[in-house]
Amino acid sequence: MKSIIGEIKEVTVEAEELINHISETIRIHGSIYKIRKMSDFAFVLLRTKRNVVQCIYSKEISCFSLDEIKEESSVIVIACVKGEERSRTGYDLQMIDIEILSKPEEQSPVVINNKCVDTSMETLLNFRPLTLRNEKERAIFKLQEGITYGIREFLKKEKFTEIRTPKIVYAGAEGGANIFRLDYFGREAFLAQSPQFYKQMMVGVFERVYEIAPVFRAEKHDTSRHLNEYTSVDFEMGYICSFEDIMQMETMMLKYVVEYLSEQYGDEIKLLKAKLPVIKEIPAIKFKEAKELISMEYHRPIKDFEDFEPEEEKLLYELIKQKTGSEFVFVTHYPSKKRPFYAMDSMENEEETLSFDLLFRGLEITTGGQRIHGYKEQIEKMERRGMNTDLFESYLMMHKYGMPPHGGLGLGLERFTSKLLEQENVRFSTLFPRDINRLIP
Numbered sequence: 001m002k003s004i005i006g007e008i009k010e011v012t013v014e015a016e017e018l019i020n021h022i023s024e025t026i027r028i029h030g031s032i033y034k035i036r037k038m039s040d041f042a043f044v045l046l047r048t049k050r051n052v053v054q055c056i057y058s059k060e061i062s063c064f065s066l067d068e069i070k071e072e073s074s075v076i077v078i079a080c081v082k083g084e085e086r087s088r089t090g091y092d093l094q095m096i097d098i099e100i101l102s103k104p105e106e107q108s109p110v111v112i113n114n115k116c117v118d119t120s121m122e123t124l125l126n127f128r129p130l131t132l133r134n135e136k137e138r139a140i141f142k143l144q145e146g147i148t149y150g151i152r153e154f155l156k157k158e159k160f161t162e163i164r165t166p167k168i169v170y171a172g173a174e175g176g177a178n179i180f181r182l183d184y185f186g187r188e189a190f191l192a193q194s195p196q197f198y199k200q201m202m203v204g205v206f207e208r209v210y211e212i213a214p215v216f217r218a219e220k221h222d223t224s225r226h227l228n229e230y231t232s233v234d235f236e237m238g239y240i241c242s243f244e245d246i247m248q249m250e251t252m253m254l255k256y257v258v259e260y261l262s263e264q265y266g267d268e269i270k271l272l273k274a275k276l277p278v279i280k281e282i283p284a285i286k287f288k289e290a291k292e293l294i295s296m297e298y299h300r301p302i303k304d305f306e307d308f309e310p311e312e313e314k315l316l317y318e319l320i321k322q323k324t325g326s327e328f329v330f331v332t333h334y335p336s337k338k339r340p341f342y343a344m345d346s347m348e349n350e351e352e353t354l355s356f357d358l359l360f361r362g363l364e365i366t367t368g369g370q371r372i373h374g375y376k377e378q379i380e381k382m383e384r385r386g387m388n389t390d391l392f393e394s395y396l397m398m399h400k401y402g403m404p405p406h407g408g409l410g411l412g413l414e415r416f417t418s419k420l421l422e423q424e425n426v427r428f429s430t431l432f433p434r435d436i437n438r439l440i441p
Contacts, residue, residue, distance in 0.1 A: 010078055015051040019090055021081045029076045032069055034113040042066055046077060052135050055079060055093040063097045074101040121425060128432055128441050139268040140429055144417045148212055150260030151233055154253050160235060161206040165198035167191060171391055178219045191216035194410060197395045199236040200371060203406045204398050210235035222436055224425040225363060227414065229434035236408030243354040243370035246407045247330050250358065250366065255279040274421055277327045283320055284330035290316055306338045314362035332356045341382050344370040361419045368409025375399035
């Protein structure tokens with residue numbers, strides 16, 4: 001095929017700009033997503049970086065043979081933008097010529113150009129480099145991008161400083177067995193379970209900080225809600241009056257994110273049929289009261305007095321939604337035994353902490369609370385737990401030389417995305433999941 005591309009000067013446009021070029025001849029690049037042959041013409045769907053654009057091939061106008069192109073070929077198309085009321089975009093592209101940049105060597109082992117990738121989750125993840133090309137699959141992660149954009153924009157408005165903390169650390173922030181060990185030039189080191197120590201340190205520097213980055217948990221859970229590597233949205237803020245200040249900040253942040261998605265990601269919301277939550281005020285209930293409420297309403301005996309069972313989280317969500325209409329609920333004052341050594345205990349009841357979890361549609365997506373800021377208080381709590389404070393010398397340095405009252409939280413990005421889209425498994429909202437069975441692709 002002799003291409004005329006390069007011999008005439010058409011304007012190169014993005015798919016989002018096509019509506020502004022009606023009746024013009026343009027150049028656009030992308031991949032051939034799907035070819036639907038009709039009797040005397042063909043629909044050729046072109047996948048660009050955000051949109052799928054409908055092109056029309058016809059022998060009368062197109063200067064090439066339809067047999068020359070294959071699905072998943074990378075191409076540059078020269079086309080005339082024609083207004084078309086019947087099209088959902090308001091236009092079609094009449095194909096004039098095409099330059100083929102590459103062709104696939106083999107046919108895809110998975111059909112990716114239907115409305116959904118109709119296959120098992122295992123196959124979906126095994127062929128992730130291909131299945132993510134599906135319009136709906138990639139829309140999940142475009143929406144996830146929007147969540148992080150909204151978070152960053154909100155926190156910037158609230159005068160937070162974005163930081164970068166180490167992922168190779170000398171000790172785990174939460175301790176326990178769920179920490180990955182590695183050899184660090186002959187010394188033992190760990191993958192960070194959380195940026196906790198560092199974001200607290202940086203409160204003493206910037207007052208308000210945040211980070212969106214991976215964290216690692218060596219938990220041998222093989223469930224629909226657990227990953228061994230996930231993206232944590234962390235923020236920490238100083239000069240708080242109460243841990244409720246943190247809960248209020250998160251409420252404002254989530255409200256901002258939902259509004260941001262509604263304004264900027266309408267196409268993805270429509271494609272995924274996402275039901276965005278309405279956030280006004282998020283109700284709060286103490287952990288002990290929540291356990292008792294669930295037990296009473298559903299006639300369930302309390303088996304674990306220190307934590308929620310997954311089923312209890314779902315039941316609490318149903319109760320709160322029924323009573324208040326909210327799809328979110330803060331659960332506060334978790335038992336001290338179940339919270340890390342840096343969690344501040346309640347002055348009213350030392351067996352409870354000034355901490356919280358945020359549940360969204362029946363799943364915990366956030367853990368947060370107020371931290372101990374006094375040096376003596378932190379040492380005393382660590383010693384009560386039998387911890388060797390010498391191992392935490394660099395962490396305790398901030399307490400020794402003065403810290404304001406502070407606290408913060410960590411939100412699981414994949415969990416939040418998954419519940420936003422009402423998915424059954426968090427892996428659907430994870431680009432390349434890492435769990436106890438999966439290390440590739």
